Amino acid sequence: MMSTCTVALLQVTSAGLDWAANLTNNPAIDTSQAWSPDGTRIAFETDRDGDFEIYVMNADGSGQTNLTNNPAACDISPTWPPDGTQIFFRSDRGGERFDYKPYVMNADGSDVTGVG
Numbered sequence: 001m002m003s004t005c006t007v008a009l010l011q012v013t014s015a016g017l018d019w020a021a022n023l024t025n026n027p028a029i030d031t032s033q034a035w036s037p038d039g040t041r042i043a044f045e046t047d048r049d050g051d052f053e054i055y056v057m058n059a060d061g062s063g064q065t066n067l068t069n070n071p072a073a074c075d076i077s078p079t080w081p082p083d084g085t086q087i088f089f090r091s092d093r094g095g096e097r098f099d100y101k102p103y104v105m106n107a108d109g110s111d112v113t114g115v116g
């Protein structure tokens with residue numbers, strides 16, 4: 001499935017797609033994987049719902065959870081701060097399509113806040 005978000009994801013690499021496909025076992029594009037600082041969880045972006053969202057899963061691929069759950073925006077590029085309590089990501093939810101701004105949320109997807 002190619003969503004409109006996909007067109008803007010120039011950073012997607014074939015290596016990243018292969019890696020994510022093996023672990024998530026999902027035909028959608030799963031990429032931008034980011035390990036939590038304690039090595040127990042992996043955040044990633046996926047268009048499996050027809051729109052890019054930030055998901056998190058356990059290191060063995062179990063417990064895949066949609067954190068951003070916002071079908072009106074592209075949510076991409078998750079990263080963890082050193083304490084692992086939050087996830088930073090980029091989203092165009094605040095303005096024009098593909099005008100990505102930085103956001104942060106708790107690691108469970110709550111309290112999404114714009115950064116800067």
Ligand SMILES: [Ca+2]
Nearest residue numbers: 052070073075
């Ligand atoms: Ca989204």
